Amino acid sequence: MHSFGYRANAILTFSVTALAFICAIASLSDNFSNQNPSAEIQILNINRFKKQSYENDEVSLTLDITADLESLFTWNTKQVFAFVAAEYETPKNSLNQVSLWDAIIPDKEHAKFRIQTSNKYRFIDQGHNLRGKEFNLTLHWHVMPKTGKMFADKIVMPGYSLPDAYK
Amino acid sequence: MDWQGQKLAEQLMQILLLIAAVVAFVVGYTTASFRTMMLIYAGGVGVATLITVPNWPFFNRHPLKWLDPSEAEKHPKPEVAVSSKKKSSKK
Numbered sequence: 520m521h522s523f524g525y526r527a528n529a530i531l532t533f534s535v536t537a538l539a540f541i542c543a544i545a546s547l548s549d550n551f552s553n554q555n556p557s558a559e560i561q562i563l564n565i566n567r568f569k570k571q572s573y574e575n576d577e578v579s580l581t582l583d584i585t586a587d588l589e590s591l592f593t594w595n596t597k598q599v600f601a602f603v604a605a606e607y608e609t610p611k612n613s614l615n616q617v618s619l620w621d622a623i624i625p626d627k628e629h630a631k632f633r634i635q636t637s638n639k640y641r642f643i644d645q646g647h648n649l650r651g652k653e654f655n656l657t658l659h660w661h662v663m664p665k666t667g668k669m670f671a672d673k674i675v676m677p678g679y680s681l682p683d684a685y686k
Numbered sequence: 687m688d689w690q691g692q693k694l695a696e697q698l699m700q701i702l703l704l705i706a707a708v709v710a711f712v713v714g715y716t717t718a719s720f721r722t723m724m725l726i727y728a729g730g731v732g733v734a735t736l737i738t739v740p741n742w743p744f745f746n747r748h749p750l751k752w753l754d755p756s757e758a759e760k761h762p763k764p765e766v767a768v769s770s771k772k773k774s775s776k777k
Binding site for chain 2: 521523530537538541548593
């Protein structure tokens with residue numbers, strides 16, 4: 520510690536190391552929070568179901584999404600990214616996941632919501648497999664922290680199906 | 687700074703930063719405010735910098751005693767016989 524620059528450097532590196540340490544502990548503390556989110560999705564209407572002229576099947580739906588994601592927010596949460604995906608099986612692919620809607624939830628106050636919307640992103644199949652198809656609607660979420668590890672989880676809601684003929 | 691002062695400065699820096707980090711985390715966790723934790727820690731770093739980086743007088747309480755110039759003249763440095771030593775080392 521024999522010069523100003525030496526001490527300044529020492530304090531800079533030590534303080535940054537200690538900062539990294541408390542951020543790591545803050546991230547670890549997220550593992551101890553109790554999380555119990557809930558969600559429910561209803562399909563209000565199937566607007567359109569057609570073949571895109573000699574191309575693939577496309578569906579347009581109106582969804583009614585109710586969710587309570589308040590318990591996912593901890594002191595170390597920056598935002599929660601939530602999205603709804605339709606999942607189904609075809610002869611060509613064992614699992615198809617098509618993202619229909621997503622949202623960024625910036626804080627706890629916005630985490631309990633009900634929204635009725637048509638799908639934000641197009642529901643297009645690779646092929647003509649959607650007639651009479653049964654599918655799951657899954658609400659996924661990613662909890663993005665201010666520092667540290669990101670957690671992701673989902674709720675699977677099975678039992679939805681499409682009509683047997685084009686509309 | 688003298689030797690004792692350097693040791694004191696280093697110890698003070700480490701202890702102050704550790705205390706700032708622990709207090710910041712505990713207060714931040716209990717108030718569930720990440721912002722509070724960062725602010726307290728930044729304050730702690732500022733205080734530690736102010737106390738340990740500048741050359742305060744209390745770091746110089748055990749100054750080194752250099753010899754007086756007049757004292758040094760009375761005891762001249764012994765002269766080293768350079769040439770003979772070189773020859774013997776090259777054997």
